[in-house]
Amino acid sequence: MFYEGNQELSNFFGWVSIACWLVVYSPQIIENYQLQSGEGLSVSFVAIWLVGDVCNLSGALLANLIPTIIILGTYYSVCDAILLFQIYYYRWKRARRSARLLLADEAAESVLYDEASPLLPGDGRADVPKKKSMSMDTLKFITALLFVFGVGLAAWAVDRHIHRGSPRSKPAEVIEWRSQVLGWFSAALFLGARIPQIVKNLSTRCEGLSPFLFVYSITGNTTYAISILAASLNIKHIAANAPWIAGSALTVFLDLFVLYQFFRFRLEDDRRADALERSE
Numbered sequence: 436m437f438y439e440g441n442q443e444l445s446n447f448f449g450w451v452s453i454a455c456w457l458v459v460y461s462p463q464i465i466e467n468y469q470l471q472s473g474e475g476l477s478v479s480f481v482a483i484w485l486v487g488d489v490c491n492l493s494g495a496l497l498a499n500l501i502p503t504i505i506i507l508g509t510y511y512s513v514c515d516a517i518l519l520f521q522i523y524y525y526r527w528k529r530a531r532r533s534a535r536l537l538l539a540d541e542a543a544e545s546v547l548y549d550e551a552s553p554l555l556p557g558d559g560r561a562d563v564p565k566k567k568s569m570s571m572d573t574l575k576f577i578t579a580l581l582f583v584f585g586v587g588l589a590a591w592a593v594d595r596h597i598h599r600g601s602p603r604s605k606p607a608e609v610i611e612w613r614s615q616v617l618g619w620f621s622a623a624l625f626l627g628a629r630i631p632q633i634v635k636n637l638s639t640r641c642e643g644l645s646p647f648l649f650v651y652s653i654t655g656n657t658t659y660a661i662s663i664l665a666a667s668l669n670i671k672h673i674a675a676n677a678p679w680i681a682g683s684a685l686t687v688f689l690d691l692f693v694l695y696q697f698f699r700f701r702l703e704d705d706r707r708a709d710a711l712e713r714s715e
Contacts, residue, residue, distance in 0.1 A: 459651035
């Protein structure tokens with residue numbers, strides 16, 4: 436019966452979740468590298484995320500939860516640290532470049548900062564937002580989701596083949612107060628971490644922020660929660676995993692709001708671009 440747990444279904448969604456989280460940070464890391472800046476991200480968002488992931492991992496280890504949770508917790512923590520490193524590294528790099536410009540001789544400065552020169556590279560005209568295809572963005576999102584589900588399916592099939600004919604024992608789950616406290620604390624941090632990013636997006640209009648970070652996050656968190664529930668609907672199992680189920684499920688709603696911000700600002704920029712084209 437399903438209520439007694441469907442281990443194959445749990446394994447499948449677990450592998451899809453792992454596939455999502457293996458690539459979730461890649462688009463933002465690449466975006467930061469291309470822009471040579473991490474300013475699209477809120478430092479508070481990433482820092483709180485890191486603390487939450489460390490608490491999440493610690494609680495999972497104490498409670499002896501399923502391997503999926505422990506693997507993901509370790510990976511999350513490493514990737515959070517990489518994003519924080521990028522933010523501060525590119526800030527340091529930019530400050531160093533600015534310092535070199537300040538030390539340049541007076542003649543060079545007069546050429547670079549002549550009063551007749553525009554403050555930014557270009558022809559001095561106001562920034563005109565480039566019109567981008569919403570349908571192309573949607574197609575990219577669908578392709579990204581198909582990719583992670585395909586990778587997850589392949590990983591699940593390989594895992595099933597390797598363990599064919601050999602029953603796997605589930606780790607004994609323990610409802611232990613320290614793990615529960617850490618789990619609920621990390622769930623609260625994951626929810627709170629999104630708030631600084633949502634606020635920052637109001638001023639940056641999601642510039643420098645990769646929407647795929649949140650597409651993969653939504654998919655990863657959804658399949659992550661499903662993998663836990665599919666393993667068993669036993670009350671003890673749900674109670675032991677409650678903080679991780681709640682943390683994953685609730686952050687999905689805030690991540691959807693970030694995607695709403697992205698599409699809203701993109702639509703507004705497209706309308707501005709159309710208006711400027713008509714006025715020329």
